Amino acid sequence: MFWSFRLATYFVLACATYIFLDIAIKGSRTVFTNHAPFINVKFLTEPPQTLYVFDYQGKKMELSDREFRKWQETHKEPVDATSIAYSAGGIWPCIVGTALLVIGSMIVALVIGISAAIYLSEYSRDTHFIRFIRVAILNLAGVPSIVFGLFGFGLFVIFFGWNVSLLAGWFTLGLMILPAIITASEESLRAVPKGLREGSLALGATSWQTIRKNVLPYAVPGILTSSILGIARVAGETAPIMFTAAYAMRDEMPWQVPKWTDFFFQGVMALPYHIYVVSSKIPQNEYTERVQYGTAFVFLIVVMLIALASIVLRERQRRRLSW
Amino acid sequence: MVTVMEPPQTVRPQAPPEALEPAANQTEKLQVMIDVREVDFTYGDNKVLHNISLQMPPRAVTAFIGPSGCGKTTLLRCINRMNDLVDGSRISKGAIHVDGTDINSPGLDVVDLRRRVGMVFQKSNPFPKSIYENIAYGLRVAGIKKRSRIDEAVEKSLRSAALWDEVKDRLETNAYGLSGGQQQRLCIARALAVEPEVVLMDEPCSALDPIATAKIEELIQALKTQYTIVIVTHNMQQAGRVSDFTAFFYLGKLIEFGPTVKIFTNPGEKQTEDYITGRFG
Numbered sequence: 196m197f198w199s200f201r202l203a204t205y206f207v208l209a210c211a212t213y214i215f216l217d218i219a220i221k222g223s224r225t226v227f228t229n230h231a232p233f234i235n236v237k238f239l240t241e242p243p244q245t246l247y248v249f250d251y252q253g254k255k256m257e258l259s260d261r262e263f264r265k266w267q268e269t270h271k272e273p274v275d276a277t278s279i280a281y282s283a284g285g286i287w288p289c290i291v292g293t294a295l296l297v298i299g300s301m302i303v304a305l306v307i308g309i310s311a312a313i314y315l316s317e318y319s320r321d322t323h324f325i326r327f328i329r330v331a332i333l334n335l336a337g338v339p340s341i342v343f344g345l346f347g348f349g350l351f352v353i354f355f356g357w358n359v360s361l362l363a364g365w366f367t368l369g370l371m372i373l374p375a376i377i378t379a380s381e382e383s384l385r386a387v388p389k390g391l392r393e394g395s396l397a398l399g400a401t402s403w404q405t406i407r408k409n410v411l412p413y414a415v416p417g418i419l420t421s422s423i424l425g426i427a428r429v430a431g432e433t434a435p436i437m438f439t440a441a442y443a444m445r446d447e448m449p450w451q452v453p454k455w456t457d458f459f460f461q462g463v464m465a466l467p468y469h470i471y472v473v474s475s476k477i478p479q480n481e482y483t484e485r486v487q488y489g490t491a492f493v494f495l496i497v498v499m500l501i502a503l504a505s506i507v508l509r510e511r512q513r514r515r516l517s518w
Numbered sequence: 519m520v521t522v523m524e525p526p527q528t529v530r531p532q533a534p535p536e537a538l539e540p541a542a543n544q545t546e547k548l549q550v551m552i553d554v555r556e557v558d559f560t561y562g563d564n565k566v567l568h569n570i571s572l573q574m575p576p577r578a579v580t581a582f583i584g585p586s587g588c589g590k591t592t593l594l595r596c597i598n599r600m601n602d603l604v605d606g607s608r609i610s611k612g613a614i615h616v617d618g619t620d621i622n623s624p625g626l627d628v629v630d631l632r633r634r635v636g637m638v639f640q641k642s643n644p645f646p647k648s649i650y651e652n653i654a655y656g657l658r659v660a661g662i663k664k665r666s667r668i669d670e671a672v673e674k675s676l677r678s679a680a681l682w683d684e685v686k687d688r689l690e691t692n693a694y695g696l697s698g699g700q701q702q703r704l705c706i707a708r709a710l711a712v713e714p715e716v717v718l719m720d721e722p723c724s725a726l727d728p729i730a731t732a733k734i735e736e737l738i739q740a741l742k743t744q745y746t747i748v749i750v751t752h753n754m755q756q757a758g759r760v761s762d763f764t765a766f767f768y769l770g771k772l773i774e775f776g777p778t779v780k781i782f783t784n785p786g787e788k789q790t791e792d793y794i795t796g797r798f799g
Contacts, residue, residue, distance in 0.1 A: 390643030399633030
């Protein structure tokens with residue numbers, strides 16, 4: 196029996212290694228270049244453009260939309276160009292969009308989730324109603340993400356009239372990870388020793404003062420740990436945002452809005468949705484593959500960076516308040 | 519267990535000893551700080567205190583003794599309503615008055631009560647903050663912001679808790695760096711900082727070595743000139759050493775209450791004598 200368990204473990208390891216190496220190797224061909232500055236700056240800083248591929252005087256030309264138009268001004272003769280959507284330019288708007296979606300939805304989820312966890316662990320008594328709420332939260336965790344997408348579409352996009360917007364995406368994604376955040380926050384709050392609560396109350400602190408000054412700060416590292424997992428999920432899900440927040444293509448950057456309130460009501464591009472679009476909505480060829488792997492590689496790095504940032508934040512908080 | 523206790527050195531009854539017999543009807547005459555009258559206490563359906571009545575005088579040390587599970591800690595936690603935190607527990611009969619106020623009356627401000635009735639717990643529970651912030655906590659939650667006033671209170675209460683000389687150079691370090699005995703004295707100092715009238719102590723020395731215990735006992739002796747102290751203890755020698763009055767509990771009932779000298783040398787009840795001489799418990 197022993198070797199079969201061992202084999203299963205190695206199998207998992209092999210699969211994970213294959214996936215990561217495949218994405219990293221193929222993706223780095225797009226993201227890195229063999230000449231200075233060794234990073235494909237264009238890919239990381241430009242919006243996607245259509246790629247035009249054609250033969251000109253025996254030479255194979257690969258031009259992005261803008262370059263192609265400029266080229267046509269100087270060369271009047273007609274060419275037979277193949278156009279491939281999204282395969283030129285870069286993915287900068289997707290990176291920005293994903294970052295905005297992650298930050299916003301984490302704020303929504305943490306505010307609602309921590310409040311609910313405080314209520315459940317500090318104020319509520321063990322009644323049938325509270326037990327029912329806990330079951331409801333557990334059930335919420337089992338709902339498929341596409342259902343959250345449809346729910347967000349129905350409630351936020353149509354009923355509230357927010358249209359396809361950042362705000363709708365924040366709330367949809369936030370609700371999706373809410374169960375995980377509530378459960379983890381409640382556990383972190385419960386892990387704070389009872390003596391700290393009693394000590395504080397015995398000094399004449401109100402229960403809210405006790406929670407704010409003497410319970411919540413010590414639970415924050417645990418809450419942040421659980422939100423790291425939440426971040427990876429929020430950044431990675433395509434289904435909840437495809438109806439609520441994501442555009443397949445948008446030329447303006449999120450901050451290019453006429454007035455500041457429009458910021459919340461604009462759709463954005465997002466990395467997972469972009470991968471979905473370039474790998475299933477347009478005809479496949481070697482050019483789209485470059486974008487797919489490049490985007491996937493950047494996506495992995497972005498998620499890693501965001502997770503790293505919250506780990507650093509957590510460690511700082513831990514060092515400040517250790518017991 | 520020794521059979522004869524060393525009599526306490528410092529018994530200062532506020533009134534003639536015979537007036538302190540709970541059965542006596544002359545209790546109105548003497549000063550009473552904490553007045554427990556015919557109290558029953560239940561956890562859910564489980565009655566743990568039965569008809570407890572006792573009057574604790576001000577600026578004296580009252581010790582609660584008795585075997586484990588006899589209700590002494592429960593009664594102690596009733597005095598500053600810490601039992602509010604336990605679901606399904608309540609005083610089902612009787613009343614407790616602290617300095618003339620019924621502490622279970624609906625209009626009473628629990629926060630204010632706990633400020634007047636401080637508490638030191640069995641397991642020392644300093645906050646994971648600096649020594650200074652531990653003491654300042656009670657003042658800060660009371661809305662005091664003036665740095666000079668907090669500084670003053672920190673020094674004063676650390677001095678009262680006989681901890682000042684040991685920690686004055688490291689007030690900004692984490693309280694978890696202190697030894698167990700120092701942590702417990704820090705908790706006492708923290709309770710004193712809000713200037714309570716009563717200090718409740720729930721087996722404050724149970725986790726300490728004899729030297730740390732001796733320091734805390736000395737401290738209790740010094741504090742009783744200003745504070746009314748109620749101490750729960752498992753250690754009968756300790757009750758004999760530090761207290762002026764002793765209440766003996768057994769199975770949720772108050773068996774005997776009186777001046778410590780009398781309880782330890784000439785107990786009125788057979789059960790008290792058996793417990794004190796170590797025949798059970």
